[in-house]
Every structure is written in C-alpha cells, then in structure tokens.
Amino acid sequence: MGQRPGGRSARVREAVHNAVVELLAEGDSDVSIGEIARRAGVNPASVYRRWGSRDRVIMDAAVTRLRAAWPMPDTGSLRGDLRAWVAAVDQALASPRDAVLLRALLATLPTTPEQGRERAGYLADRVADIQRVLDRAADRGECRLTVDEVLDRLIAPLYVRALFGATTAGHGHRLVDQLLADHGQPG
Amino acid sequence: MGQRPGGRSARVREAVHNAVVELLAEGDSDVSIGEIARRAGVNPASVYRRWGSRDRVIMDAAVTRLRAAWPMPDTGSLRGDLRAWVAAVDQALASPRDAVLLRALLATLPTTPEQGRERAGYLADRVADIQRVLDRAADRGECRLTVDEVLDRLIAPLYVRALFGATTAGHGHRLVDQLLADHGQPG
Structure with missing residues (x-):
C-alpha cells in the first residue's frame, strides 16, 4: 500500500x-x-x-511560487496580455507575502558566475513563458517584441519601483502603452 | 586641544x-x-x-558609498553624460565590493510605508543629482527627459540585469541611445 x-x-x-x-x-x-x-x-x-544548499531551496521556492502567482495571460492581443500581466505583477509586488519572496530571491543574489548560471537556469521557465506570449503576438501579425525588451521596459521598472516604494497607480499600463507606441502601435 | x-x-x-x-x-x-x-x-x-537601527546604518553606508562611487558626469551633452554614467554604473555593478553594497541596500527593503518614506529620503540626494544633469540638458536646448524616464529606462534595467547576472557588454550605451532615439534624437 x-x-x-x-x-x-x-x-x-x-x-x-x-x-x-x-x-x-x-x-x-x-x-x-x-x-x-x-x-x-x-x-x-x-x-x-x-x-x-540553503540558497537553492530559497530560490526554488521563490521562483516556483512567484511563477504560480503571476501566470502569463492569454487575452487574444499583445496589449491585453501585457496589460493583464503587469497588473498582476503590480498587485503581487504590493502584497506582503509575495514581497517576502521577491526579497528572498534578491537576498540570494549570485556572487559567482556559476551561481549566476544556476539562477539563470531557474529563471529559464519564466523566460519561456514570456517568449510564448510574444510568439503568439507575432503569429497574429502583431508587433514583434523581444524578451529583452520586456525585461528592460516592463519587468525592470516594476521591480525597481516596488523595491524603492516608488510605485504609482497605473504605471504598469503606461509602461506597456509607451513600449507599444515606440513600436508604432499607439494605444 | x-x-x-x-x-x-x-x-x-x-x-x-x-x-x-x-x-x-x-x-x-x-x-x-x-x-x-x-x-x-x-x-x-x-x-x-x-x-x-541596523537597517538605517546599512542604508546610510550603502547610499553614501554608491553615490560617491558613481558621480554624475558633466561632459557637455546629455548623451555624453548619460553614457558616461551608465558605463560607471555598469562597472560598479560588476565589482564585488559595490555589488555587496547593492545587495545590502536591497536586503534592507522597506516593509512599511514609514520605512519607504525614510528610504525615499535617503535617495532624494541621488534624485537631485539626476535632475541637475537633466536641467543642464534642457538649458542647452537638448531634449527634456524626466527623472522617471531615467529611472525606468536606464537605472531599472541595469540594476535588474546586474541582479540576475544578465548584463551584456555595451547594454548601457544601447539603452541610452534607444531612449534618446525615442525622443527624436537618433545617435
């Protein structure tokens, strides 16, 4: 049994x-x-x-939970997907429980190239999630963004503002609209 | 005596x-x-x-040292100032000593609105440094950027990439050029 x-x-x-x-x-x-x-x-x-190692346990817990907490949406349009996603990220960053995980993820920062590669491995699933959203948009004939642009223009500002307590309402939507406008897609 | x-x-x-x-x-x-x-x-x-408190000592040390390590340049042009600055940030983020300070700064993340305001106070000098660079550019008739744009388009991507070990050579310069191109100033 x-x-x-x-x-x-x-x-x-x-x-x-x-x-x-x-x-x-x-x-x-x-x-x-x-x-x-x-x-x-x-x-x-x-x-x-x-x-x-302790850091690997924490990293695994944080990445797994944050990925589950912020699923990538499938709304039928790139703007819709990105807007829904940044709204979820914004909300999660404002919740103490998710903030604790984010803080833990940052507290286990890689200090050697090997740790950096290991962390990149943990994050690879998340990168694949984002790539799928962008591929769907490209298949529909919408504009073609890269994961690097999503990282630099959406994720990075939201994270850094959350870290420094400088988040303002609607900022995520403005970041999405500005990114798409810079790609010739005014809102 | x-x-x-x-x-x-x-x-x-x-x-x-x-x-x-x-x-x-x-x-x-x-x-x-x-x-x-x-x-x-x-x-x-x-x-x-x-x-x-312990967190205030660490925050004071980290902000003071990082500000001293990354002075805002005055090269005579906005592109020159921003390029010199992101290169210095890139270099500092790659040095173990500065990375330790950045990590410490992140490890003392604000968890209450009061701590958030306190941290914002520590960072106010840095915001004023950036505003001076932007004001000089506006006075010279160059394009008018906001501190928010510098935070979202330059600082946030550099920090987040450093944290996740995803920095690539020349990325800072590309971020500056793209930001200025989006403001009608091709390189």
Whole structure:
C-alpha cells in the first residue's frame, strides 16, 4: 500500500516551499536548512540531498511560487496580455507575502558566475513563458517584441519601483502603452 | 586641544561606513549594530543614538558609498553624460565590493510605508543629482527627459540585469541611445 514516489516527492517539495515562505514571512531572513526541514516535517538530510544548499531551496521556492502567482495571460492581443500581466505583477509586488519572496530571491543574489548560471537556469521557465506570449503576438501579425525588451521596459521598472516604494497607480499600463507606441502601435 | 565635533563626527561616520562595507564583504549579511561598532572601534550606544537601527546604518553606508562611487558626469551633452554614467554604473555593478553594497541596500527593503518614506529620503540626494544633469540638458536646448524616464529606462534595467547576472557588454550605451532615439534624437 505504498504511495507513489512521485506523489511523495511532490508533497515534500510543497511542504518545503511552504516552510520557506512561512519562515521568511515571519521575518527569519537568515533561515537555515535545519529550520526549513523542521518546519516542513522532513529530514534535513533529504533537503540537503535534493537541493544541496540553503540558497537553492530559497530560490526554488521563490521562483516556483512567484511563477504560480503571476501566470502569463492569454487575452487574444499583445496589449491585453501585457496589460493583464503587469497588473498582476503590480498587485503581487504590493502584497506582503509575495514581497517576502521577491526579497528572498534578491537576498540570494549570485556572487559567482556559476551561481549566476544556476539562477539563470531557474529563471529559464519564466523566460519561456514570456517568449510564448510574444510568439503568439507575432503569429497574429502583431508587433514583434523581444524578451529583452520586456525585461528592460516592463519587468525592470516594476521591480525597481516596488523595491524603492516608488510605485504609482497605473504605471504598469503606461509602461506597456509607451513600449507599444515606440513600436508604432499607439494605444 | 579638543578636536572639532564636526571632525570627530565625520570620522565616526566614515569608520562606521567602512565597518559595514568590510563586514558585508566578508559575507556577514546579518551584521548587527554591536559588530559594526566593534569593527569601527566606537561605542555601540553612539551608533544606536546616531542611526537608531541596523537597517538605517546599512542604508546610510550603502547610499553614501554608491553615490560617491558613481558621480554624475558633466561632459557637455546629455548623451555624453548619460553614457558616461551608465558605463560607471555598469562597472560598479560588476565589482564585488559595490555589488555587496547593492545587495545590502536591497536586503534592507522597506516593509512599511514609514520605512519607504525614510528610504525615499535617503535617495532624494541621488534624485537631485539626476535632475541637475537633466536641467543642464534642457538649458542647452537638448531634449527634456524626466527623472522617471531615467529611472525606468536606464537605472531599472541595469540594476535588474546586474541582479540576475544578465548584463551584456555595451547594454548601457544601447539603452541610452534607444531612449534618446525615442525622443527624436537618433545617435
């Protein structure tokens, strides 16, 4: 009557992610693998075996949760997709729970090229999400944006303004409209 | 034969800033006021009295040092000023010592509106630096940019790319040229 290994593995991952989010939300910015394992009710050795380091656990939890919290919309138009998405990002950045994850992601900044590549690997799924939105727009004959433009013109300003408490209402929509206007698509 | 209070006060501030940078560079991300005071060779009570909290000491050290490391240039043209500046930011973000300060600044993210206002106060000098560059350009009859545009189109992408290890050579210059092109000033 054993449970499927995949099911157990997914439950451990879920419990570990929950533990990370809870501990971070409680203000424990220096959370250790031991604390995470205790809170998740799993063996510290299996957390070490699966993730290898505290920073990797936090990065995995943060990227997984933020990606789930901010799904890429499919509204039928590029402007609609981007507007819906930045509105969701804006809202998430204003919520304490998501802000904690963002802060954690930033607190595990890569300090070596290897860590940088590892982080890029974690973010690759997110880049693929964005690429799909842009590909759909290109297929419909709408303007052709690059992931780099989305990063520089939409994501970066929203993140930095959230970090410095300089967000203003409707700013995300204005960023989308300005980007599309600069590509010959006035609103 | 006492020393001027201003001189002593400035030396304490300098010693405390040095201590913060050293401790952070050594990887002590959870540095306390006690450790900072010990390293600086000053009384913890006077650090508490002057700054009030650990986050304020770190924020003061980070903003002061980053502002000194990245002075706003005065080259005679807006494109020249912005290009020189983004090159300096790019270089600073690639240096481990400055990266530590940036990381520290992000690790003391405001979590309440009051902290947000306090942080905005620390950054006000920097905003004034940028405004001066833009005012000089407007006085010369060059194009009129806003601090918001500089934040969204130049600072935010450079910061976020540095954080995610996605910086590419010459990216800062391309951001400046694209911003000016979008204002009718092709390079």
